[in-house]
Amino acid sequence: MLDLLDIPTPWGSPFIGLGHLLQMALHVSNGHEQFLKWHEVYGPIVRLRLLYRDVVIVADPQVASELLSKGPNECPRRTPEYTLFNAAHGMPGYGAILTEQDEERWKAIRRAIAPAFTLSAVRDLFPTIVTCYSEVCKRISSGEAVHYSKPRGSSSSSGEPEVLIDEEIFAATLRVLSDGFLRMPQQGLFDAHKTAADASSLIAITNTFVTQPWKRWLYLGMPWLCKESRTFHAQRRHMMSVTHQIAQHIESLRPTASAADFSLGASLSRLREPSSGQLFSTQALQAEVFLEIVGQESVPWTVAWTLYLLTQHPEAEQAVLQELAAAGLPCNGDLAAVSAALSMDSLRQLPFLTAVLHEAMRLFPAGVAATPRMCEKVTKVGPYQVPAGVIVFPCLYSILNYSANWDSPQQFKPERWQDPSAATDPRTGSPRFVPFGIGPKACVAQQLAMVQCKVLLVLLLSCFSWRLAPRMGDPQGVLSQTVAALELRVAQGMWLTPTPRSAAAQ
Numbered sequence: 351m352l353d354l355l356d357i358p359t360p361w362g363s364p365f366i367g368l369g370h371l372l373q374m375a376l377h378v379s380n381g382h383e384q385f386l387k388w389h390e391v392y393g394p395i396v397r398l399r400l401l402y403r404d405v406v407i408v409a410d411p412q413v414a415s416e417l418l419s420k421g422p423n424e425c426p427r428r429t430p431e432y433t434l435f436n437a438a439h440g441m442p443g444y445g446a447i448l449t450e451q452d453e454e455r456w457k458a459i460r461r462a463i464a465p466a467f468t469l470s471a472v473r474d475l476f477p478t479i480v481t482c483y484s485e486v487c488k489r490i491s492s493g494e495a496v497h498y499s500k501p502r503g504s505s506s507s508s509g510e511p512e513v514l515i516d517e518e519i520f521a522a523t524l525r526v527l528s529d530g531f532l533r534m535p536q537q538g539l540f541d542a543h544k545t546a547a548d549a550s551s552l553i554a555i556t557n558t559f560v561t562q563p564w565k566r567w568l569y570l571g572m573p574w575l576c577k578e579s580r581t582f583h584a585q586r587r588h589m590m591s592v593t594h595q596i597a598q599h600i601e602s603l604r605p606t607a608s609a610a611d612f613s614l615g616a617s618l619s620r621l622r623e624p625s626s627g628q629l630f631s632t633q634a635l636q637a638e639v640f641l642e643i644v645g646q647e648s649v650p651w652t653v654a655w656t657l658y659l660l661t662q663h664p665e666a667e668q669a670v671l672q673e674l675a676a677a678g679l680p681c682n683g684d685l686a687a688v689s690a691a692l693s694m695d696s697l698r699q700l701p702f703l704t705a706v707l708h709e710a711m712r713l714f715p716a717g718v719a720a721t722p723r724m725c726e727k728v729t730k731v732g733p734y735q736v737p738a739g740v741i742v743f744p745c746l747y748s749i750l751n752y753s754a755n756w757d758s759p760q761q762f763k764p765e766r767w768q769d770p771s772a773a774t775d776p777r778t779g780s781p782r783f784v785p786f787g788i789g790p791k792a793c794v795a796q797q798l799a800m801v802q803c804k805v806l807l808v809l810l811l812s813c814f815s816w817r818l819a820p821r822m823g824d825p826q827g828v829l830s831q832t833v834a835a836l837e838l839r840v841a842q843g844m845w846l847t848p849t850p851r852s853a854a855a856q
């Protein structure tokens with residue numbers, strides 16, 4: 351069997367000991383693109399050396415599947431770098447489902463919350479989902495969500511309306527969480543827009559701690575030193591007060607929640623520490639709630655990227671509109687009519703919209719950085735045997751965009767999803783459409799997320815046509831600002847210009 355040193359590796363730094371650190375330092379924000387470039391040159395399994403660490407990046411669907419699924423080659427533990435995200439929730443010492451290093455504690459949390467995200471739970475919450483997302487359209491129509499700003503490089507205002515679509519959707523998604531999943535109507539309790547903006551900013555900052563460790567000392571150790579650090583602490587204080595309110599609400603459910611109530615609030619209220627058998631403390635619940643909040647940001651980014659792609663492919667937008675009309679979902683800006691016509695069944699009649707969504711999730715997988723794992727024993731990675739301590743990273747972006755896995759991967763081709771077997775690798779039958787990850791730690795809420803994305807797309811496309819806002823520049827400008835934080839996003843957010851459908855038709 352071949353070993354670690356047999357794995358192809360790019361040229362390293364001429365400075366002894368740095369390995370590929372300098373190359374990665376040049377790609378702090380878009381490491382996913384550098385990984386894909388290395389795969390295109392060196393193959394589906396590539397070895398990197400980052401200071402003292404060996405990292406094996408993987409673009410092969412079968413090998414990725416073996417590493418992430420149960421089996422002899424499984425590598426379940428998330429890397430210790432995940433704990434850096436705990437700095438964002440301000441509860442020192444408390445992990446949460448996405449950052450937990452103790453596998454028993456992770457299992458306890460996963461087992462507790464999974465029933466809250468089944469298809470029947472999503473079905474029960476469907477009316478709340480439609481109501482909360484209709485609010486996004488209402489805020490845009492009333493002008494509340496609309497800004498007017500200067501295009502890049504221009505001194506005069508363009509007078510064009512612009513909407514920061516990812517933040518609008520994130521705020522509405524938090525309402526789905528509070529009103530629906532936690533049964534805690536949030537009106538007046540916390541400001542969903544401020545919470546969405548602060549959670550997003552905290553995660554983006556803590557993400558930089560992974561590749562720029564000195565920022566951690568700066569932000570955490572010297573809160574008074576610079577404006578950014580003071581803002582970080584102010585945002586964290588705000589989030590701690592939000593998560594504290596939610597944790598108290600969850601604790602208040604304890605005396606009344608029946609064992610048969612699998613809603614998220616009730617499930618979290620029953621959670622016990624596996625080591626002591628004690629119910630989760632307020633702080634432990636706060637940490638969990640914070641990660642539940644930030645986990646939701648993938649929905650806004652998935653929809654933002656889908657709308658972005660439709661701005662670049664008007665023929666696909668037209669085909670979506672035709673499909674919506676044929677399914678009885680009017681596209682004339684009548685929000686009340688389209689909301690009333692929406693149901694779980696009507697979503698099933700939208701294969702082309704689903705294909706567009708799949709293609710957007712393939713080209714821009716929101717959970718881009720989610721799957722690095724730490725080998726705890728000698729592990730088989732394809733034909734290679736790697737020792738314990740090595741990080742293996744089945745990179746979702748690479749699996750979804752590598753030219754050996756897909757025909758014309760860089761092209762937007764929703765029609766590829768007409769083939770029912772498109773989601774699996776024709777060579778091995780392994781899953782290659784993996785935006786939610788693979789195996790026991792894959793996204794717990796994938797069914798919910800797909801429903802949320804489709805409802806949002808139906809509402810936003812039936813009420814408005816969309817263009818890239820002037821401040822975004824051209825598509826090249828958008829791509830050059832792409833940042834792989836916990837989500838794949840655009841550094842300044844996704845600004846789009848809406849035109850009401852009724853007006854567009856006049």
Ligand code: HEM
Nearest residue numbers: 447645648649652716717720786787791792793794795799
């Ligand atoms: C389109 C939207 C979404 C995408 C693309 C996405 C993607 C992912 C990915 C790639 C992972 C990590 C898998 C791994 O580590 O192997 C993950 C985990 C997770 N996601 Fe999502 N997600 C989405 C929406 C959501 C939503 C709406 C929620 C909550 C309501 C959520 C909650 C979680 C949680 C709790 C985990 C951790 C699971 C575990 O460790 O057991 N996600 N997601």
